[in-house]
Amino acid sequence: MAVADETYDSHIIGDHPDDHAREFVSTHVKGVIEEPRYIYYDQNHEENKRLKYIDYVNIEAYGKIQSLVVVVDTDRTPQEIVTWSVRSSTRQEKTSGGILYDSRENKRQSN
Template sequence: MVNQSGSPYLWVVKSPISSAVALKRETYNLHVIADHCEDKTRALAYPYVRSVIETPRFIYLDPSHPTHDAVRYIDLIFLPEMQHIQALVVIVERDKEPNEVATWMVKTNLKQEMVQGGIIYDSRANNQ
């Protein structure tokens, strides 16, 4: 889906587990970028966020949300500016329709990515 004039969303896409996931302009401008202006990888990763939601490697419950109203989408991306393959983790809140992107982060190490509630979606398992 493409952003309509006057819409609060930059874009809306379909994910493998929900009807729609959206990125709000306000979330992008005021939280993802402004609150993390020292982290240039967030802006560099923006072109990949939609595809990670549409075709993630894994989706799992966000352990920092005990009520499980949020999930994490994850896949590997290559940022030419950084010269290595990194993980892009996108946090999506499921308590709204459409579901909304809360934030994302680029990670070089996945040791902190705890999967306490189990995997909701595994792209390889779902394609067999």
């Protein structure tokens, strides 16, 4: 799994110049991919072939623990991290596409 320099510079950071949290959590992205709390299908997975990895991270600059959602495009080789975002709430995260992995159950889920 990789993140292209162009994707990082132009989209993840470049498209969101006022969202400093994206830069603050960049060091946590690898950990969320390696040890996520959940992996779940994007609600439009059939169309965009994306998975979402989520976990909680400590953002020291803000003195807060927040959710970090990392979006991976599985239709590319190698699979590519296409974006990530920091969320203070997970209310917007929809699991209607299905949960693939739950770390508390420590096993892959089937739909």
